[in-house]
Amino acid sequence: MGSVGVLLLNLGGPDKLEDVGPFLYNLFSDPEIIRLPFRWMQKPLAWLIATRRTKTSQANYKYIGGGSPLRRITEEQGEALKAQLGNLGKEANIYVGMRYWHPYTEEAIAQLTQDNIDKLVILPLYPQFSISTSGSSFRLLEQLWQQNPKLQRLEYTVIPSWYKQPGYLQAMAELIREQLNQFPNPDGVHIFFSAHGVPKSYVEEAGDPYQQEIEECTQLIMQTLNRPNPHVLAYQSRVGPVEWLQPYTEDALKELGAQGVKDLVVVPISFVSEHIETLQEIDIEYREIAEEAGIHNFRRAAAPNTHPVFIQALADLVIDSLTKPNLKLSQVTQMKKKVKMYPQERWEWGLTTSAEVWNGRIAMLGFIALIIELITGQGLLHLIGLL
Numbered sequence: 001m002g003s004v005g006v007l008l009l010n011l012g013g014p015d016k017l018e019d020v021g022p023f024l025y026n027l028f029s030d031p032e033i034i035r036l037p038f039r040w041m042q043k044p045l046a047w048l049i050a051t052r053r054t055k056t057s058q059a060n061y062k063y064i065g066g067g068s069p070l071r072r073i074t075e076e077q078g079e080a081l082k083a084q085l086g087n088l089g090k091e092a093n094i095y096v097g098m099r100y101w102h103p104y105t106e107e108a109i110a111q112l113t114q115d116n117i118d119k120l121v122i123l124p125l126y127p128q129f130s131i132s133t134s135g136s137s138f139r140l141l142e143q144l145w146q147q148n149p150k151l152q153r154l155e156y157t158v159i160p161s162w163y164k165q166p167g168y169l170q171a172m173a174e175l176i177r178e179q180l181n182q183f184p185n186p187d188g189v190h191i192f193f194s195a196h197g198v199p200k201s202y203v204e205e206a207g208d209p210y211q212q213e214i215e216e217c218t219q220l221i222m223q224t225l226n227r228p229n230p231h232v233l234a235y236q237s238r239v240g241p242v243e244w245l246q247p248y249t250e251d252a253l254k255e256l257g258a259q260g261v262k263d264l265v266v267v268p269i270s271f272v273s274e275h276i277e278t279l280q281e282i283d284i285e286y287r288e289i290a291e292e293a294g295i296h297n298f299r300r301a302a303a304p305n306t307h308p309v310f311i312q313a314l315a316d317l318v319i320d321s322l323t324k325p326n327l328k329l330s331q332v333t334q335m336k337k338k339v340k341m342y343p344q345e346r347w348e349w350g351l352t353t354s355a356e357v358w359n360g361r362i363a364m365l366g367f368i369a370l371i372i373e374l375i376t377g378q379g380l381l382h383l384i385g386l387l
């Protein structure tokens with residue numbers, strides 16, 4: 001085989017405070033993040049929500065030095081992966097493609113089509129699959145593929161999720177062990193897995209495998225760790241009015257505090273780099289909640305970042321994928337639909353009769369409510385802090 005390319009997919013984050021508004025606008029413009037009945041509503045609503053959220057979000061980014069470290073860490077992971085693949089005798093070009101900020105996925109694709117690589121491995125830096133993360137990047141790539149005949153001639157394979165990869169589990173176990181060993185009685189410490197949340201409807205109506213993959217991943221990390229500690233799993237970072245996966249991290253912390261738990265190690269599990277939700281949300285907000293609840297010894301496991309065991313795991317993933325049959329984007333963007341409610345109420349991708357009925361009703365009500373809210377400055381979106 002000739003030259004190999006590895007495309008690392010990630011979410012992206014604002015590099016500086018001025019980037020926060022446009023970054024949020026890009027994020028809320030994505031129908032995989034906010035699903036609206038009509039496409040034309042997406043951009044105006046994204047602009048409104050982003051504009052109103054910018055100040056709060058900027059204040060959070062200020063706490064972590066005025067910008068996200070995501071680009072720097074992802075690029076460092078790319079360099080370390082390149083070096084490790086080289087050590088294993090596999091030369092590869094690494095490309096970083098972010099979904100909502102620089103370097104955008106489109107920029108990575110433009111570069112890799114110039115480099116004339118022979119085979120591309122598409123590796124999302126999310127261990128577990130969600131419609132809102134890897135799924136969104138895969139859909140974008142599918143569109144780019146449709147528009148570009150050069151890409152259509154390129155041999156590629158996708159790694160949809162990789163939370164079972166033994167090296168990844170080893171790296172997570174090692175990072176947890178490091179924190180447990182700081183306590184006088186390591187075996188008595190509670191391990192608190194905090195996963196990024198998603199709206200409950202993603203799982204129950206759209207068939208997002210995210211919750212199941214998170215739960216299985218938690219079990220596998222505990223098995224790999226092989227320690228007797230009690231553990232819990234909760235979901236953080238809820239945004240907007242709808243119900244998200246439960247229990248919420250803040251509630252679970254309060255409950256553990258009420259049970260008399262004093263020693264805790266929090267483990268972020270949906271993401272492999274430090275970012276605002278580890279450095280600000282866990283380290284500052286959740287630490288404060290835990291402290292108030294009486295959990296006085298609060299530590300957090302570091303994200304894998306460029307931990308050598310983790311980088312080795314990424315290299316193994318790439319090498320394994322080159323020996324397996326190729327997986328196409330069209331194979332990983334098909335959702336398994338689970339039907340929970342009446343047929344006319346179920347989540348539908350695309351234009352169907354039942355979707356149209358609900359689209360019409362919701363769009364009319366939503367649009368009227370939005371206009372009233374914009375004129376009066378009062379309403380649901382203000383109430384929940386989105387406007």
Ligand SMILES: C=CC1=C(C)c2cc3[nH]c(cc4nc(cc5[nH]c(cc1n2)c(C)c5CCC(=O)O)C(CCC(=O)O)=C4C)c(C)c3C=C
Nearest residue numbers: 011012013014033057068130132133196198239270275276
């Ligand atoms: C696996 C990880 C993530 C999932 C799942 C996810 C879903 C999701 N996120 C939002 C809304 C926001 N996310 C924001 C930033 C952000 N989110 C993730 C990861 C996941 N998101 C990352 C890595 C980042 C970037 C962090 C950085 O360091 O810059 C933000 C902006 C920050 C803020 O204002 O809080 C929002 C908003 C939704 C709605 C969602 C699922 C539908």
Ligand SMILES: [Fe+2]
Nearest residue numbers: 237238277281
């Ligand atoms: Fe958040």
Ligand SMILES: [Fe+2]
Nearest residue numbers: 011196237277
């Ligand atoms: Fe997010």
